[in-house]
Amino acid sequence: MDLDINTIVTEQAKAAKKASKKLALLSSAEKNKALYAMAHALETKTPIILKANMLDMEDGRQKGLSAAMLDRLLLTTERIAQMADGLRQIASLDDPIGNGIMSHRRPNGLDIRCIRVPLGLIGIIYEARPNVTADAIGLCLKSGNAVILRGGSEAIKSNTILASILAEAAHSAGIPEGAVQFVKITDHSAVDVMMRLNKYIDVIIPRGGAGLIKRVVENSIVPVIETGVGICHIYVDDKANMDMATKIIINAKTTRPAVCNAVETVLIHQGIANEFLPLLCEKLKSYKVEIRGCEKCCQICPDLKLATDEDWATEYGDLILSVKIVTDMDEAIDHINNFGSGHSEAIITDCYTNALKFQKNVDAAAVYVNASTRFTDGNEFGFGAEIGISTQKLHARGPMGLEALTTMKYLIYGEGQVR
Amino acid sequence: MDLDINTIVTEQAKAAKKASKKLALLSSAEKNKALYAMAHALETKTPIILKANMLDMEDGRQKGLSAAMLDRLLLTTERIAQMADGLRQIASLDDPIGNGIMSHRRPNGLDIRCIRVPLGLIGIIYEARPNVTADAIGLCLKSGNAVILRGGSEAIKSNTILASILAEAAHSAGIPEGAVQFVKITDHSAVDVMMRLNKYIDVIIPRGGAGLIKRVVENSIVPVIETGVGICHIYVDDKANMDMATKIIINAKTTRPAVCNAVETVLIHQGIANEFLPLLCEKLKSYKVEIRGCEKCCQICPDLKLATDEDWATEYGDLILSVKIVTDMDEAIDHINNFGSGHSEAIITDCYTNALKFQKNVDAAAVYVNASTRFTDGNEFGFGAEIGISTQKLHARGPMGLEALTTMKYLIYGEGQVR
Incomplete structure (x- = not known):
């Protein structure tokens, strides 16, 4: 069983990493087209999303989830429309990919230029809020990153259908196949597998309570961005x-x-x-x-x-x-x-x-x-949507917009220079 | 014994973190003065550094270290003078602290400004090259960070005397006491303790062979910047x-x-x-x-x-x-x-x-x-000295100059705004 989980999650990460290479080269126009298609798909497929969500809600009530938890879990036609609007808003944001960070000429004539490029494959580990599924997928794709998501068991039916609708719409609109992966295994060992896949996953962003975040920070060998705890x-x-x-x-x-x-x-x-x-x-x-x-x-x-x-x-x-x-x-x-x-x-x-x-x-x-x-x-800081608020100092601090989902690459233009 | 190592290393990190708060507020002029004093101290105390290094070299020969390893370990008057020059070169670099990253006014009149600030406390885990001691201390102090170093057993006598001379010179020249900590315990458990101290240490940068780097990446709950492996x-x-x-x-x-x-x-x-x-x-x-x-x-x-x-x-x-x-x-x-x-x-x-x-x-x-x-x-990229070359994507990628040792802070100027 454990071996199977390991194989399944690893294969998903591998496929996403492969897709990320092509995805990184798409133009903003191509990525925006996909985001609009994804928004449209959410709206047209609202009935089947609501149906899956009803099953999660039923399970939640039987498990005795609190009213606050149930409210976070609940999807309505209006909330799905908000998710779709969120994707359209992400499409309207400036694409940071390719933007220059610095550029200068060295005394030996070498031109050195540093630009923003996607991180590659982003892992998101989150709890019971299904809207995170659409937000995270949208922000990762817009910044040229593939994404592997692992949601909590409470929202598993809602998240599975959401991720599948979004992945399909994205692929139909030109996003490389495999760029959006949703881990359906609710067993905790799936998270353990993700946290060891530093060969494929470039960063893991946990979104949820303090317990989840602590567990990821303490156990992941994939670099982590801590988010969310606010005293x-x-x-x-x-x-x-x-x-x-x-x-x-x-x-x-x-x-x-x-x-x-x-x-x-x-x-x-x-x-x-x-x-x-x-x-x-x-x-x-x-x-x-x-x-x-x-x-x-x-x-x-x-x-x-x-x-x-x-x-x-x-x-x-x-x-x-x-x-x-x-x-x-x-x-x-x-x-x-x-x-x-x-x-x-x-x-x-x-x-x-x-x-x-x-x-x-x-x-x-x-x-x-x-x-x-x-x-x-x-939004209040003027970055548009955010993937979370970083409370660590490395890589990103404070509200994380699209730029926080990028890294940089030095491009060096020579004419035969040697050292 | 383990408890002792834990207490000693934790107390060192705690003292350095405390010092980092004051250090972060020093002006460039104050930090440069200390760097010059440190360079001078290395030169005037060359004889006792050479004496300690001779003991390391003797131990190394008895342990049967390779000629290449022994050469890396060896200090000479000329090499110590190079270390001192390195510190003066760091003093001459632009100080990134306080530089603006962005600044804008929001529709509600809030002015938001983002500036570079020090990371806080930087952990350096390195192997047998004593010159790393001076370089790392110099770069960390210049960027307003406290530093806790843990060098390899081969160079322990050289590094202990170097760190002690540099810490003393820095403190005499106005750097807060405790800002430079050298862990003298060569037992591997000292590294294990450092890797758990995410309450005090903001980032660990391992410098050395692939084995050391892998061990730190896989075991540290303090965020790590991977450096150095180059295929x-x-x-x-x-x-x-x-x-x-x-x-x-x-x-x-x-x-x-x-x-x-x-x-x-x-x-x-x-x-x-x-x-x-x-x-x-x-x-x-x-x-x-x-x-x-x-x-x-x-x-x-x-x-x-x-x-x-x-x-x-x-x-x-x-x-x-x-x-x-x-x-x-x-x-x-x-x-x-x-x-x-x-x-x-x-x-x-x-x-x-x-x-x-x-x-x-x-x-x-x-x-x-x-x-x-x-x-x-x-140096070739025009950043001056470097603390290493990052081969990861998070936070820093490529040669890491002083900016890589900073994080950011949002300063928000209001007039009573509420949301």
């Missing part, structure tokens, strides 16, 4: 505009508490805590946010729940916020660099010096002054 | 200038056969093989190069040794060259993409169409037309 902070300086601070905190906590750019901890300078904390708590309560405060917070607002050490290291993904009073900005910076996940951090201040110091000293992908952490997102 | 090819097209081809092949094979950008296999179009191969073989023999040819080659030049399948996958690192006759360029490209290590590949041709096709279809860091593969090198 984001907002530091309210003693020079802050308190109205602005409240507005930004409410936005960052309540608009979509489940996403990674939502705020989890607010740090308040002690100089304004007596005045600001009660105001903030009142506002948060009207949004039904549970507050867990440090000891000093509980002294000011005795009805708060006391935060434990664990709270500072927790991504709630829910309407819960931890709040801590700090003696100065240095303590806030230390706290953030210690407990943050390197995602998005913000300072609210009217002091130029503090803003500059915060941005220099906080070690994260995105460091904000006077704005909500919720903006860390490919 | 480079030169394809001689039927439209090639044969004199130029000969000159380039001789250069690429014989000037420094042990380095990774030396050529290992020559592919010859069958259309010119009858004429070109005998010419090439004669020339190569005058340089004492052993030739291993495919069957067709042996038919043309019956005194050639027959190549085995293993030859096509071997980095000789020596005056040995494998030669294969191909029926067309497609076969050459397939051979290269199959056996190449993604390092440097060249075509010799006067045909525009073939040059373009070769550069598009060959998947390697550097693809040359009519020039020697020996140019793949940080």
Whole structure:
């Protein structure tokens, strides 16, 4: 059995890698044509996608998945139309392939030029959200990469039909056969096989919960881009505009508490805590946010729940916020660099010096002054769709658009030069 | 014992990570001052370095190291002066830290700016060449990174004294204490500990033979940049200038056969093989190069040794060259993409169409037309010193200068924007 899984997954990766060589040379026009065909196929084949999804939903209910999980799993005609629109949006993005990174002439007359080329074959390991299937395939193809996907067991029927419709439409529109591979094996050993295939797979991007990401980071010999875990902070300086601070905190906590750019901890300078904390708590309560405060917070607002050490290291993904009073900005910076996940951090201040110091000293992908952490997102940053938000430092950091799916190649033009 | 090694290495990494926070904020002038001080320290302390190196050389002779290994290990006054000059050259390079990568204003008025920042803490695992100690420390400090080095047992006494002199000089000149860490434990478990410290170490760069690199790639949960393995090819097209081809092949094979950008296999179009191969073989023999040819080659030049399948996958690192006759360029490209290590590949041709096709279809860091593969090198590419040559696609590809030791950070300037 294990041998079979190994053979099946390896053959899929091999076929995709082979296809990637031709795919890398397609023009933007050819790739865009395929993306439009794929969008169209999703729309015309909506009924059979919905049918497969109903089976997943039924299984999910029997397995006792939570309402939130079931909602993530659910497909509707509207959600499928959104997937199709997403593919068309990807078609409209600038193609980074072939763009120059640098170009210069050396003293010996050699012309050296460096351009963007596709990575080759990208592995995506994800959980129960079927929309990832269309997004990931679209972004990989647009950037000239083949893709091998392995989705979670909860959405296996939906993902299988989606991937098969998309692969077929892509191939019919001129994408090399085999460029889109979906691993149907839900056994975990399929993931183990993928993580060893560094001969064929150039990078693995895990999308999902912290457990999945940790397992891939710790076990993959294929290079990995870590995504998604967000323990984001907002530091309210003693020079802050308190109205602005409240507005930004409410936005960052309540608009979509489940996403990674939502705020989890607010740090308040002690100089304004007596005045600001009660105001903030009142506002948060009207949004039904549970507050867990440090000891000093509980002294000011005795009805708060006391935060434990664990709270500072927790991504709630829910309407819960931890709040801590700090003696100065240095303590806030230390706290953030210690407990943050390197995602998005913000300072609210009217002091130029503090803003500059915060941005220099906080070690994260995105460091904000006077704005909500919720903006860390490919669309909001102006990159169009994103394949994820990198919280590591190598290769890509922050929202990953099409450029993050490329590597580079040096082209050297000689006239017989030797060294 | 294992627990001790774990504690010692972890504490070193922790101290270096702590220092990296301050180091990241130093100006170029401050970092350059330290590099000059380090260069000066190497020169004034040459006698004690030579003394330590003599002990390593003695151990090496007793262990029966090869003459080539002993030569790599050997330090002389002149070689130490070269190390010092290397540090001064690094001081003269442009500092990438703080350089802008992009900057734009979003429709909601948010200004988003992306700049280069240091990676943080870089781990270097290397073998018996003591000059790597000075190079790596210099490049890491110049790019604002702390560094933890672990050298091979053969050079342990030389490397320990070098690292200690450099760390002390750096600290005296204003580099934060702890920024340069040298792991003195030669037991392999010290490497195992480093490879698990992804909480502190941001990237590991292995420098050495294929065995070391494979072990690190397969076992490290810290992200790795693969370097150095070079199975480079030169394809001689039927439209090639044969004199130029000969000159380039001789250069690429014989000037420094042990380095990774030396050529290992020559592919010859069958259309010119009858004429070109005998010419090439004669020339190569005058340089004492052993030739291993495919069957067709042996038919043309019956005194050639027959190549085995293993030859096509071997980095000789020596005056040995494998030669294969191909029926067309497609076969050459397939051979290269199959056996190449993604390092440097060249075509010799006067045909525009073939040059373009070769550069598009060959998947390697550097693809040359009519020039020697020996140019793949940080200095030759105009980047100054290099920390290695990446043969992977993620983060960095080809010669890695200072920019390869940086990551990026988004700075967002708001006026109260919410989403």
